[in-house]
Amino acid sequence: MKHLAVCVTVTVSAIALTAGPAASADPSPGKRGEAARHHAPAQPASESARLARSVLNTKGITYAKAHVGGTDKMSLPRQNLVDVANGRLARTSSWGHKKGARVALDTRMLNGVLKLNTQYHYKFEISELVGGEHSRTSKHYEGRAVDVTWINGRHVGKNADHRGLMKACRKLGARLVLGPGDKNHSTHVHCQW
Ligand SMILES: [Zn+2]
Structure with a gap:
């Protein structure tokens, strides 16, 4: 059982890693907001x-x-x-x-x-x-x-x-x-x- 638990942990980590790029390709509304700010041409107004x-x-x-x-x-x-x-x-x-x-x-x-x-x-x-x-x-x-x-x-x-x-x-x-x-x-x- 102990060996299996380690395997499960590794598998979950692998899913988390592959989820990264996928999340970027289909961003949540919050992520889209960040992207919009990043690409905005003007600096934050003084x-x-x-x-x-x-x-x-x-x-x-x-x-x-x-x-x-x-x-x-x-x-x-x-x-x-x-x-x-x-x-x-x-x-x-x-x-x-x-x-x-x-x-x-x-x-x-x-x-x-x-x-x-x-x-x-x-x-x-x-x-x-x-x-x-x-x-x-x-x-x-x-x-x-x-x-x-x-x-x-x-x-x-x-x-x-x-x-x-x-x-x-x-x-x-x-x-x-x-x-x-x-x-x-x-x-x-x-x-x-
Ligand atoms: Zn004057």
Whole structure:
């Protein structure tokens, strides 16, 4: 009986070995899921990519289609988000202090922009993220600032609720918030994280 038991053990092991390749050829749903992930072309999305995609998918957030001071479609705010959503870096404009650079978008800034709509329910237009021309040491060039020109259908400086949006930026963690009444900000709000 003891000898037979050994034989049975060997036989079971042999079945287990041959079952390996067979299992791979006809995978369970779980195995198929692993295979799909393995062959997926994109890397798992980073937090900034995930947030950039969420902002792009938010209907209440719109984007300027041109810069003030130059033409460069690759550095428009929507393109900045598309690049980051696709795992690339955002491009600065070909003029200004940081010409043609590639920079990351800060997750705190992206989270703030998203929640201005999803939490505070503002509909607004972004005029610049890292593109355009700003002061030499501007945090725009570090992907940490957003400029807003339209709020709920009204232009900043022309009866838009800039105070409300500025307050929301501060509550969402912005460290520097500028708007009408501040030098060079009579027609846009600047929120910086
Ligand atoms: Zn700004």
